[in-house]
Amino acid sequence: MPAISLKGRQMPPSPIRKLVPFAEAAKKRGTKVIHLNIGQPDIHTPEVALDAIRNLDRKVIEYSHSAGYESYRRGLADYYAEHAIEVTHEQIIVTNGGSEALLFGMLACFEPGDELIIPEPFYANYNSFALAAGVKVVPLRTKIEDGFSLPPVAEFEALITTRTKGILICNPGNPTGRIYTKGELERLRDIVRDHDLFLFADEVYREFCYDGEEHISAMTLKGIEQNVILVDSVSKRYSMCGARVGAFVTRNTDLYEAVLKLAQARLSPPTFGQLASEAALATPQRYFDDVIAEYVQRRDILVDGLNAIPGVRCPKPNGAFYCVAELPIDDSDTFCQWLLESFEHEGHTVMMAPATGFYAEPVTGKQQVRLAYVLEQDLLTKAVECLRKALTSYPGVIAPTEASSSNKA
Amino acid sequence: MPAISLKGRQMPPSPIRKLVPFAEAAKKRGTKVIHLNIGQPDIHTPEVALDAIRNLDRKVIEYSHSAGYESYRRGLADYYAEHAIEVTHEQIIVTNGGSEALLFGMLACFEPGDELIIPEPFYANYNSFALAAGVKVVPLRTKIEDGFSLPPVAEFEALITTRTKGILICNPGNPTGRIYTKGELERLRDIVRDHDLFLFADEVYREFCYDGEEHISAMTLKGIEQNVILVDSVSKRYSMCGARVGAFVTRNTDLYEAVLKLAQARLSPPTFGQLASEAALATPQRYFDDVIAEYVQRRDILVDGLNAIPGVRCPKPNGAFYCVAELPIDDSDTFCQWLLESFEHEGHTVMMAPATGFYAEPVTGKQQVRLAYVLEQDLLTKAVECLRKALTSYPGVIAPTEASSSNKA
Numbered sequence: 082m083p084a085i086s087l088k089g090r091q092m093p094p095s096p097i098r099k100l101v102p103f104a105e106a107a108k109k110r111g112t113k114v115i116h117l118n119i120g121q122p123d124i125h126t127p128e129v130a131l132d133a134i135r136n137l138d139r140k141v142i143e144y145s146h147s148a149g150y151e152s153y154r155r156g157l158a159d160y161y162a163e164h165a166i167e168v169t170h171e172q173i174i175v176t177n178g179g180s181e182a183l184l185f186g187m188l189a190c191f192e193p194g195d196e197l198i199i200p201e202p203f204y205a206n207y208n209s210f211a212l213a214a215g216v217k218v219v220p221l222r223t224k225i226e227d228g229f230s231l232p233p234v235a236e237f238e239a240l241i242t243t244r245t246k247g248i249l250i251c252n253p254g255n256p257t258g259r260i261y262t263k264g265e266l267e268r269l270r271d272i273v274r275d276h277d278l279f280l281f282a283d284e285v286y287r288e289f290c291y292d293g294e295e296h297i298s299a300m301t302l303k304g305i306e307q308n309v310i311l312v313d314s315v316s317k318r319y320s321m322c323g324a325r326v327g328a329f330v331t332r333n334t335d336l337y338e339a340v341l342k343l344a345q346a347r348l349s350p351p352t353f354g355q356l357a358s359e360a361a362l363a364t365p366q367r368y369f370d371d372v373i374a375e376y377v378q379r380r381d382i383l384v385d386g387l388n389a390i391p392g393v394r395c396p397k398p399n400g401a402f403y404c405v406a407e408l409p410i411d412d413s414d415t416f417c418q419w420l421l422e423s424f425e426h427e428g429h430t431v432m433m434a435p436a437t438g439f440y441a442e443p444v445t446g447k448q449q450v451r452l453a454y455v456l457e458q459d460l461l462t463k464a465v466e467c468l469r470k471a472l473t474s475y476p477g478v479i480a481p482t483e484a485s486s487s488n489k490a
Numbered sequence: 491m492p493a494i495s496l497k498g499r500q501m502p503p504s505p506i507r508k509l510v511p512f513a514e515a516a517k518k519r520g521t522k523v524i525h526l527n528i529g530q531p532d533i534h535t536p537e538v539a540l541d542a543i544r545n546l547d548r549k550v551i552e553y554s555h556s557a558g559y560e561s562y563r564r565g566l567a568d569y570y571a572e573h574a575i576e577v578t579h580e581q582i583i584v585t586n587g588g589s590e591a592l593l594f595g596m597l598a599c600f601e602p603g604d605e606l607i608i609p610e611p612f613y614a615n616y617n618s619f620a621l622a623a624g625v626k627v628v629p630l631r632t633k634i635e636d637g638f639s640l641p642p643v644a645e646f647e648a649l650i651t652t653r654t655k656g657i658l659i660c661n662p663g664n665p666t667g668r669i670y671t672k673g674e675l676e677r678l679r680d681i682v683r684d685h686d687l688f689l690f691a692d693e694v695y696r697e698f699c700y701d702g703e704e705h706i707s708a709m710t711l712k713g714i715e716q717n718v719i720l721v722d723s724v725s726k727r728y729s730m731c732g733a734r735v736g737a738f739v740t741r742n743t744d745l746y747e748a749v750l751k752l753a754q755a756r757l758s759p760p761t762f763g764q765l766a767s768e769a770a771l772a773t774p775q776r777y778f779d780d781v782i783a784e785y786v787q788r789r790d791i792l793v794d795g796l797n798a799i800p801g802v803r804c805p806k807p808n809g810a811f812y813c814v815a816e817l818p819i820d821d822s823d824t825f826c827q828w829l830l831e832s833f834e835h836e837g838h839t840v841m842m843a844p845a846t847g848f849y850a851e852p853v854t855g856k857q858q859v860r861l862a863y864v865l866e867q868d869l870l871t872k873a874v875e876c877l878r879k880a881l882t883s884y885p886g887v888i889a890p891t892e893a894s895s896s897n898k899a
Contacts (some may be wrong), residue, residue, distance in 0.1 A: 082656065082716040082742065083686050089598035089748030098556065098754055099524055125549045134762065137543050141815030142732040142766070147507065151630045177586045177734065180756035185537065189498035193602065213597055215624070277492050307491040323551040323761025325586065325734075333491065339498030347589035352732025353543060353762035357551070359647030454625055 095437020103421035118432040122455040124320040133360030144349040149175025154358040166300040174329040175350045181313035182329035187214035189339040195246040202439035220441035228396040229257035231265040247279035253286040256451035258398020270302040285314040286401035294399040319361045324354035379454040386465030411477035426470045505847020512830035527841040533729040533865040542769030553758040558584025562768040575709040583738040584759040588723035591738035596623035598748040605657040611848035629850035638666035638672040639803040656688035662695040664858035667807020679711040694723040695810040703808040728770045733763035788863040795874030820886035835879045
């Protein structure tokens, strides 16, 4: 039997999905599992997108252009213009979700062994794409007590070596919910410019900004126009995760051509998903207003609820729909599994993502979990109740840390 | 401006799509371009698949399981059983087209620098996936005068080194239309077993067998159950190229687990495409009978027509919907471009794929082109007329080779 590759062996399992078998077993026992582990919103997909699918009048489901339908790319360019991002349809390649944009971008930008700095905690799948492309992820720690703000320039520069070729940010942030300020982004721009790095900006949560916070795209930063790669997706924007439609956006012609060749090799992005995504461009503003209002309420229920539990701390995020919470526990993997295997409260339990998967060194996330507030308010209230209860009966509860106590004061 | 990667620079442009700008210019001049360059059939997608899309009754377009919907995988396993391929739904991962199955398979099986033997001419995009995974493609020449049959074992063994880790076949073949015989496959099995290699079998044209020819899947070969990877796709089977639904199938548990982790990183295959593909499993046999009958007629018009042109030779394929023809020309790239730039016959011209893109050494394909007979019969008749005419006026016409003349005798 031939051996699989080192990459195949090293590929990390998804921290979001690895507990699925335990959740399935819990459901078989009759326990209702509240899924806070995955960013799969229950928000309805816009009717205008679903109608485009229901009204399909094609006889042959053909390939599209490898870069995606031109009409959709033109529509996307208009959408970006409304968000102060000036690009043409010839600077956009439609991809199989944001995932493919990340993988193609890494393959086209980096040699095996090149280093990519990513502020952590970060979206766990960045590790997988980096591993596939042979890229070395260099984490830059951000701290829960600072609300996961971007560290000072000196901390970036301390990590830069001759192999450093890029920085990757997620803004608004998954898992932190952080929206970077103008000042943070300008510092980042200076580093990118001074060291001539690629800057990958994963902005798939662009629409999800709360409390009057405004999102600033990396594509608007002056002086690094050739360095920035925008990674985008319709998954969260229109609650259409299954459409698998994303975008790779760059003004760098060499890079665009290289990624287009990768896109040609896989022929085309999905036709149905593109039809839905193009139609979704006409989603009325009210849809987003309603969604934002809903998420603010959900966030407040979850985050305020968490912070009211003794020993828990959770900075209140103003973007995306995740939060990272620090819990008074010994090990978040053990705790999350225990919740599914050995706990229930009034017939319910909670599934969360251990934060160990969001740090390069898993041990860093041992007392943290990521929660997605993508479910209706009653369920979130129930989830907080479950957690409060669980933290009184879990055998691995430890005393809250000093930092945590002071933060709660 | 940061430099892109070596892979990004080396990635080959698609031989199928690189002439697109010339075709667009021809169309702007009012010339009708007959597209024989790309395997995009005009055959209608089964109604049962389109109906599943039109009758969509979901409110949220969610992710599916990373391996694809279980119901679809169970249905696929039943479909395979009908084709003598015994696998369970837990040996199938639904992918973004056959393309993703190839890329994930190469990443999970091979170290950078490992060697993969591919009989040539071969589907050009194999080069791109190999390059992305850092795999070295080792071509094994097959000959037009032998109908592109698989070379003897000794020719394989002459190419095997300590870095050889796999063999990739396409059966029925793109671009050759070749269906491998039982004898050819058993020889291949022995090589795979004796050298403990991975065998990638791209069988996306399984349904397209003519003249009573039967397709034998590599999955049925005894003694190499842990070595075989089946690459599949609904693109051609149901004329649903844009659905972007393929499959990675293996009985090797280690390999399955590694590819599943890659699949988890990109979250899920497309939901709409899977709904259409699952419904398409109920496509009546008559649909396939009609399609096969149509393709046989198309093939005969094209291949017989080509062979009737002085100096042209084209083995009649009994599978897929491509053929490779040898033409009395100096350079197939120049000729194919000239057809689009400088030629028209009664308002028409022909677009073909130069075979240079289907050989590891482009020069090998300088007198060959690949043609896809995926258009209605009148257009194919017209295409043959155009080619006959073009071969009297193209400035680079050369005398037919000896081999070619003898073959026509």
